[in-house]
Amino acid sequence: MLQETPVYWRKTRRLTIILLLLWLVLTFGVNWFARELNQLDFLGFPLGFYMGAQGALLLYLAIIVYYNRKMRALDAEQDNARDEGG
Amino acid sequence: MLPSLSRLQRYYLVYTGVFLLFIAGLAALEQNGMPPRWVGYAFLVFTITMYATIGVLSRTSDVSEYYVAGRRVPAFFNGMATGADWMSAASFMGLAGTLYLSGFQGLAYVIGWTGGFVLVALLLAPYLRRFGQFTIPDFLSARYGGNFIRLVAVGAAILASFVYVVAQIYGVGVITSRFVSLQFEIGVFVGLAGILVCSFLGGMRAVTWTQVAQYLILIVAYITPVAILSYNVTGVAIPQVVYGQVLAQVSQLEKTLFDSPVEAEVRQLYRERADRYAEKIMQLPVSLTHEREQLANQINELKASDAQMREIVALERQRRELPHDPEQARVRWENAMYSAVDRSKPPVHHAEAFPGETPEAQQAQRLNFLALIFCLTVGTAALPHVLMRYYTTPSVAQARESVFWSLLFIMVLYITAPAYAVFAKHEVFTNLIGIPITKLPGWVAAWSKIGLVGIEDINGDGLLQLAELSLNPDVIVLATPEIAGMPYVVSGLVAAGALAAALSTADGLLLTITSALSHDVYYRIFRPDASTQFRLVISKSLLLVVAIMAATVAAQKPGTILSMVAWAFSIAGSAFFPALVLGIFWMRATKAGAIAGMLVGLSITLYYILRLEFSNLSWLGLQGQAMEPWFHLQSTSAGVFGVLAGFVTHIVVSLLTPPSPEAASFLARIRRGHDREVS
Numbered sequence: 228m229l230q231e232t233p234v235y236w237r238k239t240r241r242l243t244i245i246l247l248l249l250w251l252v253l254t255f256g257v258n259w260f261a262r263e264l265n266q267l268d269f270l271g272f273p274l275g276f277y278m279g280a281q282g283a284l285l286l287y288l289a290i291i292v293y294y295n296r297k298m299r300a301l302d303a304e305q306d307n308a309r310d311e312g313g
Numbered sequence: 314m315l316p317s318l319s320r321l322q323r324y325y326l327v328y329t330g331v332f333l334l335f336i337a338g339l340a341a342l343e344q345n346g347m348p349p350r351w352v353g354y355a356f357l358v359f360t361i362t363m364y365a366t367i368g369v370l371s372r373t374s375d376v377s378e379y380y381v382a383g384r385r386v387p388a389f390f391n392g393m394a395t396g397a398d399w400m401s402a403a404s405f406m407g408l409a410g411t412l413y414l415s416g417f418q419g420l421a422y423v424i425g426w427t428g429g430f431v432l433v434a435l436l437l438a439p440y441l442r443r444f445g446q447f448t449i450p451d452f453l454s455a456r457y458g459g460n461f462i463r464l465v466a467v468g469a470a471i472l473a474s475f476v477y478v479v480a481q482i483y484g485v486g487v488i489t490s491r492f493v494s495l496q497f498e499i500g501v502f503v504g505l506a507g508i509l510v511c512s513f514l515g516g517m518r519a520v521t522w523t524q525v526a527q528y529l530i531l532i533v534a535y536i537t538p539v540a541i542l543s544y545n546v547t548g549v550a551i552p553q554v555v556y557g558q559v560l561a562q563v564s565q566l567e568k569t570l571f572d573s574p575v576e577a578e579v580r581q582l583y584r585e586r587a588d589r590y591a592e593k594i595m596q597l598p599v600s601l602t603h604e605r606e607q608l609a610n611q612i613n614e615l616k617a618s619d620a621q622m623r624e625i626v627a628l629e630r631q632r633r634e635l636p637h638d639p640e641q642a643r644v645r646w647e648n649a650m651y652s653a654v655d656r657s658k659p660p661v662h663h664a665e666a667f668p669g670e671t672p673e674a675q676q677a678q679r680l681n682f683l684a685l686i687f688c689l690t691v692g693t694a695a696l697p698h699v700l701m702r703y704y705t706t707p708s709v710a711q712a713r714e715s716v717f718w719s720l721l722f723i724m725v726l727y728i729t730a731p732a733y734a735v736f737a738k739h740e741v742f743t744n745l746i747g748i749p750i751t752k753l754p755g756w757v758a759a760w761s762k763i764g765l766v767g768i769e770d771i772n773g774d775g776l777l778q779l780a781e782l783s784l785n786p787d788v789i790v791l792a793t794p795e796i797a798g799m800p801y802v803v804s805g806l807v808a809a810g811a812l813a814a815a816l817s818t819a820d821g822l823l824l825t826i827t828s829a830l831s832h833d834v835y836y837r838i839f840r841p842d843a844s845t846q847f848r849l850v851i852s853k854s855l856l857l858v859v860a861i862m863a864a865t866v867a868a869q870k871p872g873t874i875l876s877m878v879a880w881a882f883s884i885a886g887s888a889f890f891p892a893l894v895l896g897i898f899w900m901r902a903t904k905a906g907a908i909a910g911m912l913v914g915l916s917i918t919l920y921y922i923l924r925l926e927f928s929n930l931s932w933l934g935l936q937g938q939a940m941e942p943w944f945h946l947q948s949t950s951a952g953v954f955g956v957l958a959g960f961v962t963h964i965v966v967s968l969l970t971p972p973s974p975e976a977a978s979f980l981a982r983i984r985r986g987h988d989r990e991v992s
Contacts, residue, residue, distance in 0.1 A: 233984075233985075235984075235985070235986045236984045236985075239984070240898075243435050243436070246431075246435055247435055247436075250428065250431045250432075250435075253428075254424065254428050254686060254690065255683055255686070255687075258424065258682065258683060258686065259679065259683065261417070261666035261667065261679075261682075262665075262666040262667050262675070262679075264666075265664065265665070265666050270557055271557030271558050271560075271561065272557040272560065272664075273664045275417070275666045276417055276420070276560075276664045276666070277557075279417065279420035279421075279423060279424050279731075280420055280423060280728070280731040281553070281728055281731075283424050283427070283428065284423070284424075284427045284724050284727060284728060287427055287428055287430065287431050287720065288717070288720055288721060288724065290431050290434075290435075291430070291431060291434045291716060291717045291720060292717060294434060294435060294713070295434075295713050295714060295717055298439075298710075298713060299710065301986065302710065302986050305986040
C-alpha cells in the first residue's frame with residue numbers, strides 16, 4: 228500500500244474525471260436551461276429540444292470515442308515503458 | 314481472428330438479405346390479396362423460426378460458453394447484441410409514444426438511456442472485463458469479500474431484472490393479441506416460448522447471436538415506417554434530419570387547435586364530469602346506494618312500459634357492473650375522475666420545455682426532468698444484464714470499443730424516436746382530428762377492442778376532437794403504419810420488430826436472473842463442488858421456472874411498460890451503482906459500507922415507489938398509505954433518493970470501519986493497463 232500510484236492509473240483517473248465533468252455539464256447543466264435555449268433556433272429546431280433529441284447524444288458518442296482513443300494511446304505508452312524497462 | 318470476423322459479417326449480411334427478400338415477398342403477396350391476418354402469422358412464424366434456429370445451432374454445455382459466450386464476441390457484434398439486449402419493448406413501443414404524449418418532457422428517456430453509456434464506458438466496462446468473472450455479484454463479492462454481499466447483490470439483481478422482464482413479456486402479450494388476434498393471456502405464453510427457444514439451450518452464447526439477429530430486425534422495423542412517413546410529408550426519406558420543419562408545422566397546428574372554441578368546450582365538459590365524480594366520492598357510501606336505487610327505478614320503469622328489451626338488458630348490465638362496495642367505488646371513481654381531469658387540461662405544446670402555468674409548476678417539471686435523467690443514466694450503468702455483456706469480449710480494449718458500438722447502434726433508434734413522435738402527431742392532427750366519428754378508420758376500432766385507444770363523443774357533435782381521443786403510449790409505434798394508411802406488411806414488420814426488442818431483452822434478463830441463482834447462490838454458496846454438468850442443469854431448470862413466473866405476473870397487466878421499466882432502473886441504480894463505482898475508484902470503500910449502502914439505497918427506493926404508487930397493499934395488510942411526493946418528484950425518479958442515500962451511507966460506514974486489507978491488491982489488478990495481446 229505504500230508504493231506510489233502507478234502512472235497508468237493516475238493518467239486514467241485524470242482523464243476519467245475530466246470527461247465525467249464534461250458529461251455532467253452536458254447532461255444536467257445544458258438541460259437545466261432548456262427553456263431558455265428553446266428561444267434560439269438551430270437547424271430549424273428550437274435549440275433546447277434539439278440538444279435533448281440529438282445534440283447530447285452525438286456529444287456522448289464523441290466523449291466515448293475520445294476516451295477510447297486516449298486509452299489506446301495510454302496502453303501503447305505503457306507497452307513501450309515495459310519494453311524499455313525490460 | 315480476421316477471417317472468422319468477416320465470416321460472421323457475411324452470415325449476418327446474408328441473413329439481412331433474406332429478411333428483406335421475405336418482406337418484399339410478403340408485400341407482393343399482400344398486393345395480390347393475401348389477408349392481413351396471414352401477414353401477421355407469416356412474420357411471427359418466420360422470425361421465431363430464425364431465432365430458434367440460431368438458438369439450436371449455438372446450444373452448448375460448456376460453462377464459459379453458457380455464461381459469457383466463451384469471451385469470444387468481437388466488439389462490433391457485442392455492441393449490436395448489447396443494443397438489442399438494451400432496447401426493450403419500452404424503447405421500441407413506449408418511447409415514441411411517451412414523446413408523442415408529453416413532447417419535450419419525454420426526452421428525459423432519450424438523454425438518460427444514451428447518457429448512461431458514458432458512465433458505463435468511463436466507470437465500469439473496462440474494469441469489469443479486466444476482472445473477468447461471470448456475474449456482477451461475482452465482482453462485488455471479490456472486491457469486498459464474503460458471501461453476504463453476494464446474496465444482497467443477487468437479491469437486487471433478481472428484483473430489478475424481474476420487474477423489467479415482466480414489462481417485456483407484457484409487451485409481447487400486447488403485440489400478439491393485436492397482430493395475430495390471440496387472447497392477451499395466451500399471447501403472453503406464446504411469447505414465453507419464443508424467449509425460451511433462444512436462451513434455454515445455449516445460454517449467453519445463443520442469446521448473443523440471436524440478439525444480433527434481433528437487432529437487425531428491430532432497427533429495420535423501427536426506421537421503415539417513419540422513413541415512409543417522412544418521404545410522404547417532406548419528400549426526404551431521412552426523418553431524423555428533416556423533422557425540424559415538421560415540428561414547426563405541428564407547433565403551428567397546435568396554436569390553432571388548442572385554442573379553438575370547440576376544444577375548449579370539450580375540455581369544459583370533462584372538467585364538469587371530474588367535478589361530478591369528486592362529489593360522488595365525497596358522498597360515499599350514500600352516493601353508491603343512491604345510484605343503485607336510481608338504476609333499479611329506471612329498469613322498473615322501462616319494464617312497466619313496453620320498452621325495447623335491448624335497453625333493459627343494457628341497464629341491467631350497468632347495474633351489475635356497479636361497484637360492489639364503497640371501497641371499490643372509491644377506487645373506480647377516483648380513476649374515472651383522474652382520467653377526466655387529464656382530458657380537461659389544456660394540452661402541452663410539443664417542443665415546450667418544462668411546461669407549467671406557474672413558475673413553481675415549471676420548476677417542478679424541470680426537477681422531475683433532471684431527476685429522471687439521473688435515475689436512467691445511473692440505472693443504465695447498473696443493470697446487471699447490460700453490464701454482463703462486457704464480460705463477453707476477448708479483451709479490455711475490445712470491451713471499451715464495444716461500448717462505443719453499443720451506443721452507436723442504440724442511438725440509431727433513440728435519434729429516430731423523437732422524429733417518430735413528431736410525424737405521428739402531424740398525421741393525427743391533419744388526418745384524424747375533426748373528422749366524423751362514424752368515418753373513423755378501421756385501426757381505431759381494432760385498437761379500442763384491446764382497450765388501448767379510447768374515443769368518446771362527449772359533446773355529441775359527431776366529430777372527433779383532440780380531447781376526445783385517448784391513446785395509450787404503447788400503441789403509437791404499432792399503430793403509426795395504420796394511422797398513415799400504409800400497407801399491412803409494414804404493420805407486420807413493426808410488430809416483428811417490437812417482438813424482437815421484447816424477446817431479446819427478456820432473454821438477457823432471464824439469463825441474468827438464472828445465472829444469479831445457479832452460479833452465485835447454488836454454485837458459489839451452497840455447492841462449490843457441484844459438477845459443471847449439474848450446474849447447467851440447475852440453471853436451465855431455474856430459467857424455466859422464472860420465465861413462467863414472469864409470464865404469470867405479466868398476464869395481470871400490472872402497469873404501463875414504461876413506468877415498470879423506469880422502476881427497474883431506479884432499483885438497479887440504487888442497489889449497484891454506488892457499490893460498483895466506489896469499489897473501483899475508492900480504495901477505502903469497505904465491505905460494511907457497501908452492504909449498508911446497498912441496503913439503505915434499495916430500501917429507500919422501494920419505499921418511495923410503494924408509498925407513491927400502491928396506496929393499498931392488501932396482501933401486506935397495508936391500507937391508505939399513499940403519501941405526498943418529496944420535492945414533487947414522481948415515483949419513476951425514486952432512484953434519486955436511493956442512489957444519493959446509498960452513496961452517503963456507503964461513504965460514512967466505510968470511514969467508520971477499518972479498511973479491508975485485500976482491497977489494494979484487487980484494485981491494483983483491475984486498474985492495471987492491458988496485458989499485451991498476442992497478435
